Amino acid sequence: MGRGTGMRMLMNSGRTYKQGEQLYHKESQEYSEQTSLCFISPIDLFRLDIEEGENVEIETATGKTVFRTVASQDVVTGEIFLPCGPYANFILPPCTHSTGAPDFKTLEVEVRPTEREPVSAWDLLEAEGGLRYDSPPEGCPTRSPEGDKTVADVLCPLCGCVCDDIELKIHDNRIVACENGCLLCSAKFLAKNRLISPIKKTGGRWEKISYEEAVNYTADALVEAERPLLFGWSGTYGEAQCIGVSIAELIGGVIDNCSSECHGPSIMAIQEVGHPGCTLGQVKNRADVIIYWGSNPIASHPRHMSRYSTYTDGFFLDNSFRNRTVIVFDVRKSDTAKIADEFIQIKSGGDYAVFSALRAIIRGKEDVIPKIVAGVKKEDLIRISKIMLCAKFGTFFTGIGLTQSRGKYKNVRNAIELVDELNRHTKYTLTPMRGHWNVYGTNQTFTYMTGYPYAVDFAHGVAYYNPGETSAIDMLSRKEVDACVIIGSDPGAHFPRACNEHLATIPTIVIDPFPIMSTAVATVHIPVAMTGVDAEGAAYRMDAIPLWMKKVMEPTQPNDAELLRRIYDAIKEKKSVTETIGKNACTIDSTSFITREMMHAAPGTGESRYNTVVPGRTLHHTHRNETGAFL
Numbered sequence: 369m370g371r372g373t374g375m376r377m378l379m380n381s382g383r384t385y386k387q388g389e390q391l392y393h394k395e396s397q398e399y400s401e402q403t404s405l406c407f408i409s410p411i412d413l414f415r416l417d418i419e420e421g422e423n424v425e426i427e428t429a430t431g432k433t434v435f436r437t438v439a440s441q442d443v444v445t446g447e448i449f450l451p452c453g454p455y456a457n458f459i460l461p462p463c464t465h466s467t468g469a470p471d472f473k474t475l476e477v478e479v480r481p482t483e484r485e486p487v488s489a490w491d492l493l494e495a496e497g498g499l500r501y502d503s504p505p506e507g508c509p510t511r512s513p514e515g516d517k518t519v520a521d522v523l524c525p526l527c528g529c530v531c532d533d534i535e536l537k538i539h540d541n542r543i544v545a546c547e548n549g550c551l552l553c554s555a556k557f558l559a560k561n562r563l564i565s566p567i568k569k570t571g572g573r574w575e576k577i578s579y580e581e582a583v584n585y586t587a588d589a590l591v592e593a594e595r596p597l598l599f600g601w602s603g604t605y606g607e608a609q610c611i612g613v614s615i616a617e618l619i620g621g622v623i624d625n626c627s628s629e630c631h632g633p634s635i636m637a638i639q640e641v642g643h644p645g646c647t648l649g650q651v652k653n654r655a656d657v658i659i660y661w662g663s664n665p666i667a668s669h670p671r672h673m674s675r676y677s678t679y680t681d682g683f684f685l686d687n688s689f690r691n692r693t694v695i696v697f698d699v700r701k702s703d704t705a706k707i708a709d710e711f712i713q714i715k716s717g718g719d720y721a722v723f724s725a726l727r728a729i730i731r732g733k734e735d736v737i738p739k740i741v742a743g744v745k746k747e748d749l750i751r752i753s754k755i756m757l758c759a760k761f762g763t764f765f766t767g768i769g770l771t772q773s774r775g776k777y778k779n780v781r782n783a784i785e786l787v788d789e790l791n792r793h794t795k796y797t798l799t800p801m802r803g804h805w806n807v808y809g810t811n812q813t814f815t816y817m818t819g820y821p822y823a824v825d826f827a828h829g830v831a832y833y834n835p836g837e838t839s840a841i842d843m844l845s846r847k848e849v850d851a852c853v854i855i856g857s858d859p860g861a862h863f864p865r866a867c868n869e870h871l872a873t874i875p876t877i878v879i880d881p882f883p884i885m886s887t888a889v890a891t892v893h894i895p896v897a898m899t900g901v902d903a904e905g906a907a908y909r910m911d912a913i914p915l916w917m918k919k920v921m922e923p924t925q926p927n928d929a930e931l932l933r934r935i936y937d938a939i940k941e942k943k944s945v946t947e948t949i950g951k952n953a954c955t956i957d958s959t960s961f962i963t964r965e966m967m968h969a970a971p972g973t974g975e976s977r978y979n980t981v982v983p984g985r986t987l988h989h990t991h992r993n994e995t996g997a998f999l
């Protein structure tokens with residue numbers, strides 16, 4: 369094969385540690401550099417006749433763009449790994465196979481050498497119809513009336529671990545040091561690039577506007593729209609989510625959250641076969657076999673292993689590092705796989721087959737298993753199943769490697785059925801590795817209020833749920849949506865190109881403390897106080913434990929709930945709604961939001977307790993979980 373000739377390869381995209389570190393600095397050159405990498409095996413570099421560091425153009429039916437190569441022994445030949453972000457999603461087809469989640473994994477692509485250089489992330493967003501926002505960082509609009517101080521036991525508003533032992537040092541009205549957290553946590557707490565005032569896209573440039581104008585613009589856009597969409601919510605707290613649901617009901621719109629593109633398929637599987645879950649405290653104190661399947665916590669949840677699994681001793685488990693067995697199943701040798709006791713490398717798209725093989729072996733039917741299943745030798749499967757069966761308490765942590773590859777929710781269903789099989793012999797549980805700090809909370813809040821965990825449509829006056837039809841990526845790629853509010857999420861970086869191209873043609877309002885990739889496709893960006901810094905509220909950790917996110921400073925901007933309430937009131941006024949609206953579970957007028965007094969976190973323990981009685985309503989006792997079942 370000569371230089372310039374392309375190769376058909378399989379593409380997987382996912383989190384890298386360096387990409388995660390730049391999540392709140394997406395306007396930076398470092399973010400562009402880290403998300404435009406292509407990890408490829410040295411053999412494939414040789415086949416393409418290029419050296420590491422040279423560039424490749426990657427093309428699908430949707431589009432093409434340029435990536436810089438990084439030689440990696442961790443990726444098998446014939447496959448490439450791309451960090452998740454605007455580059456991988458620029459070439460991603462929006463098809464979700466009726467699940468809401470597109471094929472971020474196991475996507476066929478054409479890879480060919482090129483002399484061209486990768487463009488910047490803003491360039492990509494402009495190619496999708498957006499407008500870059502590259503004004504110099506404006507700083508941090510926070511105040512510390514008590515002066516300099518150190519605050520202990522702060523909760524981290526980044527990933528689903530919601531670590532509760534962060535210590536922040538405050539000097540001169542801003543956070544200057546962050547102890548105990550991982551690098552992703554520090555990068556968020558120490559970020560100095562918050563947006564100070566609302567901005568509006570006018571005549572090809574950004575102009576500052578007042579909060580009043582921004583609220584009016586948002587209310588007008590939502591009232592005039594026939595098919596409005598409210599998307600995101602996993603980066604905000606329960607009270608704001610409640611108001612969001614009430615706005616969706618008031619305008620007859622669709623409200624969807626980030627789980628529709630990440631762990632929505634896990635929820636679909638749980639709705640089919642149940643959820644054998646437990647708290648992270650149970651895992652820490654009891655689990656002697658830990659299985660990470662399609663997840664790489666070192667990149668996505670950096671302290672998960674040190675707080676809950678590999679490196680922490682439990683009440684019933686001394687010397688955890690020696691006495692726990694950690695097994696990783698993945699398509700590439702991730703950083704987590706490198707420190708595991710056992711690593712089983714599966715061919716891309718082969719998870720379902722491996723779950724089925726393990727179920728058969730545990731049932732005593734190993735004679736029906738072929739010599740190799742999805743690239744895994746039969747003897748390895750038998751050996752691993754023996755380790756699984758010897759556990760006193762085993763736990764599966766399943767990642768988006770299962771939900772975003774072929775099979776989607778059927779992969780997770782098969783994983784749960786493997787857990788069921790193992791529970792005939794010993795004790796096993798399964799916990800999805802939820803990404804955003806409050807993405808689990810979105811499912812809890814939405815289900816509590818509407819009966820459904822995500823993708824809820826109020827167009828007919830009652831809540832209706834059908835992933836694939838009412839999920840954000842499907843609606844945007846079909847160009848159904850005619851106004852969109854984005855909050856606590858960044859589809860500009862994480863949605864397929866077709867969705868962003870449509871967002872750039874309609875009134876799109878972004879509500880976020882930081883300039884993000886979605887800012888480019890927005891018409892208005894409204895900055896708000898940052899939860900965990902100058903705003904507080906309720907969040908659910910990945911194991912459904914509710915926690916109260918503290919604020920450590922005083923805000924100078926409205927928080928999410930205050931801003932949404934103003935938008936709600938403006939819509940009500942424009943629609944001349946006077947009576948209490950709401951045919952569904954509850955509305956803003958009847959909801960008593962979760963309050964600080966209801967929750968008594970025990971900082972540093974990873975546990976929390978909460979009271980549940982709210983005037984006129986007993987919140988958690990009449991609470992449905994993400995499957996819709998009453999608790």
Ligand code: SF4
Nearest residue numbers: 524527530531550671
């Ligand atoms: S593991 Fe997650 S929650 Fe914990 S400090 Fe790191 S980013 Fe924050």
